[in-house]
Amino acid sequence: MNESEQNDLVAGLAQPVSRRRALTMGAFGVAGLSTILAACGDKKAAAPETTAAAAETTAAATETTAAATETTAAAGGLESAKVHFVYVGPPDDNGWSEAHDLARQAAEAKFNGKIKSAFTPNIGFDASTTQLFEQLVADGNNMVIANTEYGELMGTVTDKNPDVKFLECDGHKFTSNLFGYYMAHADTAYQLGIAAGLLAPSGKIGYIGAFPTATLYNDVNGLLLGARSVNPNATVNVVLVNTFFDPQKAAQAADALLSDGVEFLFGVMDEPTFLQKAEAKGVWTGYWNLDFREAAPTKYVNNFDLTGFAPFYEDQFSKLLAGTWAAEAQTVLLDCPLGTWGPNVPQNVQDAVAAAAAKLKDGSLAVYTGPLKDSKGAEVVAAGKTIDRQGSYAVNFAVEGVTGL
Amino acid sequence: MSLPFRFARRLEVNNKRSTSYRISGAIAGLVASGLLLLLTSRNPIRLLGQSLDAIFGSQRGIEGVMVQSIPILMCAIGVALSLRMKIWNIGSDGQFLMGAFAAVGVGTKLDVPHWLLIILMALIASIAGAAWILIPALARAYWGVNEIITTLLLNFVALQLVLWSALGFWRDKKSQVTQSTEAVQAVLPRFPGLDSVSISFIVPIVLAVLFWFVFRSTRVGYEIDMIGGNANAAEFAGINVKRRIVTVMLLTGAIAGLGGMLQLTGAPGAQALSGGFSNRFGLSGFIVAALAGASFAGVLVAGLFISAMFYAGIALQTKGLSVYIIFGIYGVVLVGIAVGETMARFRLTRTDPTSAATTTGASA
Numbered sequence: 001m002n003e004s005e006q007n008d009l010v011a012g013l014a015q016p017v018s019r020r021r022a023l024t025m026g027a028f029g030v031a032g033l034s035t036i037l038a039a040c041g042d043k044k045a046a047a048p049e050t051t052a053a054a055a056e057t058t059a060a061a062t063e064t065t066a067a068a069t070e071t072t073a074a075a076g077g078l079e080s081a082k083v084h085f086v087y088v089g090p091p092d093d094n095g096w097s098e099a100h101d102l103a104r105q106a107a108e109a110k111f112n113g114k115i116k117s118a119f120t121p122n123i124g125f126d127a128s129t130t131q132l133f134e135q136l137v138a139d140g141n142n143m144v145i146a147n148t149e150y151g152e153l154m155g156t157v158t159d160k161n162p163d164v165k166f167l168e169c170d171g172h173k174f175t176s177n178l179f180g181y182y183m184a185h186a187d188t189a190y191q192l193g194i195a196a197g198l199l200a201p202s203g204k205i206g207y208i209g210a211f212p213t214a215t216l217y218n219d220v221n222g223l224l225l226g227a228r229s230v231n232p233n234a235t236v237n238v239v240l241v242n243t244f245f246d247p248q249k250a251a252q253a254a255d256a257l258l259s260d261g262v263e264f265l266f267g268v269m270d271e272p273t274f275l276q277k278a279e280a281k282g283v284w285t286g287y288w289n290l291d292f293r294e295a296a297p298t299k300y301v302n303n304f305d306l307t308g309f310a311p312f313y314e315d316q317f318s319k320l321l322a323g324t325w326a327a328e329a330q331t332v333l334l335d336c337p338l339g340t341w342g343p344n345v346p347q348n349v350q351d352a353v354a355a356a357a358a359k360l361k362d363g364s365l366a367v368y369t370g371p372l373k374d375s376k377g378a379e380v381v382a383a384g385k386t387i388d389r390q391g392s393y394a395v396n397f398a399v400e401g402v403t404g405l
Numbered sequence: 406m407s408l409p410f411r412f413a414r415r416l417e418v419n420n421k422r423s424t425s426y427r428i429s430g431a432i433a434g435l436v437a438s439g440l441l442l443l444l445t446s447r448n449p450i451r452l453l454g455q456s457l458d459a460i461f462g463s464q465r466g467i468e469g470v471m472v473q474s475i476p477i478l479m480c481a482i483g484v485a486l487s488l489r490m491k492i493w494n495i496g497s498d499g500q501f502l503m504g505a506f507a508a509v510g511v512g513t514k515l516d517v518p519h520w521l522l523i524i525l526m527a528l529i530a531s532i533a534g535a536a537w538i539l540i541p542a543l544a545r546a547y548w549g550v551n552e553i554i555t556t557l558l559l560n561f562v563a564l565q566l567v568l569w570s571a572l573g574f575w576r577d578k579k580s581q582v583t584q585s586t587e588a589v590q591a592v593l594p595r596f597p598g599l600d601s602v603s604i605s606f607i608v609p610i611v612l613a614v615l616f617w618f619v620f621r622s623t624r625v626g627y628e629i630d631m632i633g634g635n636a637n638a639a640e641f642a643g644i645n646v647k648r649r650i651v652t653v654m655l656l657t658g659a660i661a662g663l664g665g666m667l668q669l670t671g672a673p674g675a676q677a678l679s680g681g682f683s684n685r686f687g688l689s690g691f692i693v694a695a696l697a698g699a700s701f702a703g704v705l706v707a708g709l710f711i712s713a714m715f716y717a718g719i720a721l722q723t724k725g726l727s728v729y730i731i732f733g734i735y736g737v738v739l740v741g742i743a744v745g746e747t748m749a750r751f752r753l754t755r756t757d758p759t760s761a762a763t764t765t766g767a768s769a
Binding site for chain 2: 122136157211242396
């Protein structure tokens with residue numbers, strides 16, 4: 001607005017108000033008045049909020065003192081700490097993010113209020129995510145935990161803020177204040193694969209995936225190798241939907257695989273839509289994240305048990321408070337057993353899996369045992385060689401028998 | 406039934422009134438959102454305070470708004486330029502993505518000094534953005550094909566191409582990152598004294614000033630406005646309308662494409678291409694241009710406003726406000742502005758009882 005226009009505006013305000021203008025101004029006036037009235041009416045409701053805000057300020061004050069103590073006593077630890085979780089989906093997705101949120105609550109409860117945790121759900125993969133992480137640092141969080149890999153969207157912020165601790169689930173960046181952690185799920189997939197191979201006479205297994213990463217390769221390879229150990233005809237047919245949380249896409253992929261005749265349906269989806277699809281078709285199915293047998297009451301097989309996140313977070317919190325936290329140098333792989341069997345899974349299947357689970361645990365059996373060929377026919381593991389847990393977390397191939405990747 | 410008042414269309418819409426109505430509309434939208442928040446038993450005044458604090462409380466907030474605004478402004482300027490000609494380029498998202506796509510291709514594969522790489526990336530991105538609108542432009546200019554459909558649909562093609570590159574042929578396999586290409590190493594320098602804003606922030610400002618000047622004082626600008634007013638009259642006056650349409654549309658694509666490159670080399674954390682690379686920047690840019698009525702000064706103001714709103718949304722999310730409520734607030738505020746814009750074209754007049762009687766008499 002240039003100067004003359006500004007003058008016009010001022011002149012306009014001084015002029016007697018025309019009827020038209022009075023009408024419009026009146027309308028806005030009424031709107032404004034009603035807000036004020038509503039605000040007054042809400043005073044009672046607002047009052048506890050103010051006290052809450054006051055409490056927050058005092059909490060913030062203690063925090064500053066805590067921070068001050070931290071600086072004076074270098075490794076003295078913290079009186080209390082703020083931890084913020086960033087979820088890729090909603091905290092009540094009946095799946096991945098819910099598993100993390102349950103773990104967050106369980107871990108927080110162990111610290112009698114010394115750990116104050118909060119979360120931000122539904123965070124996608126664009127540049128505003130970087131700004132979100134910056135905001136979390138500015139909010140004074142001591143530790144930030146992301147339940148999926150945000151890569152450099154997060155990495156640029158972690159580099160700039162060496163005093164804040166960062167954890168990235170399935171992350172691949174390791175610095176002085178950032179490391180990645182995940183479930184050791186190749187073993188789990190292998191066990192579920194044995195069940196799938198026994199339950200599916202044709203050996204046709206369907207898998208709904210998100211992105212072609214090491215974690216996905218471990219899922220499908222584990223399934224296939226487990227199934228092949230009991231059913232030489234087993235195959236795994238993969239459909240990628242480029243998202244972890246999109247019930248519609250998951251449903252379409254499930255329909256495609258089911259009409260293709262798979263007899264066991266599994267996937268890495270964060271929500272259980274595909275279980276309902278499998279149940280409707282009378283096909284065996286399993287789930288990653290939680291025991292969600294109500295989605296498939298009769299055909300539920302088992303799920304990956306992610307309760308291991310809770311003790312892991314608890315450990316991280318106590319190290320944070322004690323001042324002994326240090327970033328790990330390589331991916332922390334947490335034990336991830338199978339959960340509770342579905343009601344209709346035969347005993348012989350359960351026994352076969354239990355036997356293999358014991359061997360995997362004592363090291364007499366490895367998921368990747370040579371000779372193995374990848375889906376293009378090249379040898380990836382020589383005869384007599386195996387890949388250990390840490391090595392399996394970096395595999396970049398699908399074994400022979402997996403299609404769709 | 407006849408009301409005592411009716412809306413009558415104003416013969417001439419004056420800019421000042423239109424602006425003040427839009428601002429009033431935004432305020433009314435904010436007030437309405439406040440009421441909605443009250444209904445969900447949240448304190449809107451406190452949330453507003455938190456938003457303002459997030460934006461103006463620190464240098465980081467202001468920088469955050471600037472970072473948000475660069476891609477939105479680039480798309481908005483492109484769209485505003487075509488709107489002067491009454492051409493609706495809904496495809497700036499696709500042109501933006503194609504610019505970034507081409508820039509990633511050059512930026513990660515060529516081994517030349519970084520300053521040269523930046524220039525090459527800017528060039529190729531502009532060309533790619535323009536190329537992405539070439540077919541809609543020719544189709545519109547020579548065969549009268551509706552550009553709304555063609556530009557819109559090409560957005561989806563561009564997004565799929567980006568997804569394919571990020572998950573397929575250019576996927577960063579070394580670092581095992583879930584879903585993106587390698588990151589470009591050549592980045593723009595930061596704005597002097599600022600922490601996260603790159604010098605790319607001056608590009609939309611310079612472009613806006615340039616176009617403001619072009620439309621105020623040059624023949625080309627006048628011709629474009631004339632085509633927007635009445636293409637047939639412009640043709641009759643001897644303007645080569647077809648050529649102008651193609652030029653302007655290619656230019657809008659190039660600007661959006663350059664925006665993609667600026668985002669790739671300037672925005673923190675955005676140095677690799679992924680499916681989420683464009684956070685609906687084209688759509689936001691389109692909204693900005695439409696709300697600003699294709700005025701370039703207005704584009705800057707509206708662009709910064711919408712960016713501030715988006716940035717406040719990020720801050721509020723960390724305070725526990727659901728992203729769905731935040732999107733709801735964006736929507737209500739934008740509708741407020743749109744209603745204000747329309748209301749500026751009308752005035753309330755008292756219905757003349759005698760003339761109403763005659764109308765009824767005539768129809769009876």
